Amino acid sequence: MTITQSGPFIVTGASGQLGRQVVANLLAKGAGPIIAITRSPNKIADLVEKGVEVRKGDFNDPQSLATAFASGKRLLIISTDDLEPGKRLAAHTNAIAAAKAEGIAHIVYTSLVNPVEECPITFTADHRDTEALIMASGAAYTILRNNLYADLVLIGGGQSIAMGKHFAAAADGKTGYVTRTDCARAASVALLQEAGSSILDITGPAAISQAEIAAILSEIAGKDIPYIPISADDLVQAMVGNGLPEFMARVFASFDEAIAQGYLDVVSGDLAKLTGQAGQSVHDFLIANKAALLTPPKPG
Numbered sequence: 001m002t003i004t005q006s007g008p009f010i011v012t013g014a015s016g017q018l019g020r021q022v023v024a025n026l027l028a029k030g031a032g033p034i035i036a037i038t039r040s041p042n043k044i045a046d047l048v049e050k051g052v053e054v055r056k057g058d059f060n061d062p063q064s065l066a067t068a069f070a071s072g073k074r075l076l077i078i079s080t081d082d083l084e085p086g087k088r089l090a091a092h093t094n095a096i097a098a099a100k101a102e103g104i105a106h107i108v109y110t111s112l113v114n115p116v117e118e119c120p121i122t123f124t125a126d127h128r129d130t131e132a133l134i135m136a137s138g139a140a141y142t143i144l145r146n147n148l149y150a151d152l153v154l155i156g157g158g159q160s161i162a163m164g165k166h167f168a169a170a171a172d173g174k175t176g177y178v179t180r181t182d183c184a185r186a187a188s189v190a191l192l193q194e195a196g197s198s199i200l201d202i203t204g205p206a207a208i209s210q211a212e213i214a215a216i217l218s219e220i221a222g223k224d225i226p227y228i229p230i231s232a233d234d235l236v237q238a239m240v241g242n243g244l245p246e247f248m249a250r251v252f253a254s255f256d257e258a259i260a261q262g263y264l265d266v267v268s269g270d271l272a273k274l275t276g277q278a279g280q281s282v283h284d285f286l287i288a289n290k291a292a293l294l295t296p297p298k299p300g
Contacts, residue, residue: 005193009031021181083123107140109142111127144183177282182202186275205279214227217286
């Protein structure tokens with residue numbers, strides 16, 4: 001891959017799983033200068049030895065962002081994971097305002113596929129409104145509308161194998177799951193190459209149903225793992241019964257509701273066009289993580 005854009009490249013959320021991979025990709029391509037932003041600089045102190053400038057910055061502390069974004073040219077805003085209503089958008093608003101004030105030329109943002117008003121995912125509006133703020137900022141932008149992480153299937157998939165049944169409230173809906181690694185690849189290439197402004201759907205190569213996931217889990221487990229469709233309310237009750245706060249349970253159940261209603265049945269060639277390589281299939285991803293799926297869940 002040829003680097004066509006110049007830095008400094010700023011990666012926010014750099015201590016998180018996605019941010020870490022983006023920084024690693026940039027380093028592998030010889031890009032620079034790289035500025036890694038995190039609330040906890042000690043967590044990524046090792047990056048300093050690799051030539052990365054580590055700065056403290058917190059989207060919830062606007063005053064910290066002027067210093068964090070200073071001298072930056074191209075900025076990756078990784079969506080925060082705050083699930084409480086309004087907090088994610090408030091944080092993103094601070095980041096975009098700081099980017100504008102510091103003269104950032106290009107903003108890359110990790111959004112969500114189909115961020116329409118009708119989508120039942122509880123934080124859809126945060127993504128939709130963030131996109132609007134970025135478009136109005138005056139900077140060029142690349143909006144990466146990521147589908148659900150295939151990595152999430154590892155969590156539920158291991159539990160399904162342990163129980164011998166795969167429960168979901170997704171009916172017969174399908175999802176264009178994409179791996180976190182592929183999302184990191186897309187974000188790093190967007191930072192290094194994308195010019196102008198664009199909105200891209202970052203998805204896996206095919207949409208897959210929960211029944212098909214159950215079939216893959218059966219293959220991995222060497223036994224039949226049937227898919228058992230349940231209602232969203234029953235799913236919430238089951239998660240609460242396993243110790244998850246009801247608020248969180250309803251957030252996760254909203255993913256299944258969106259799948260059931262077709263909002264995540266999105267498959268695009270944008271990832272391949274952007275990076276030159278299609279995403280990993282759910283089947284291949286789960287097979288590659290067979291050991292993790294077969295590890296008995298920890299008690300409690």
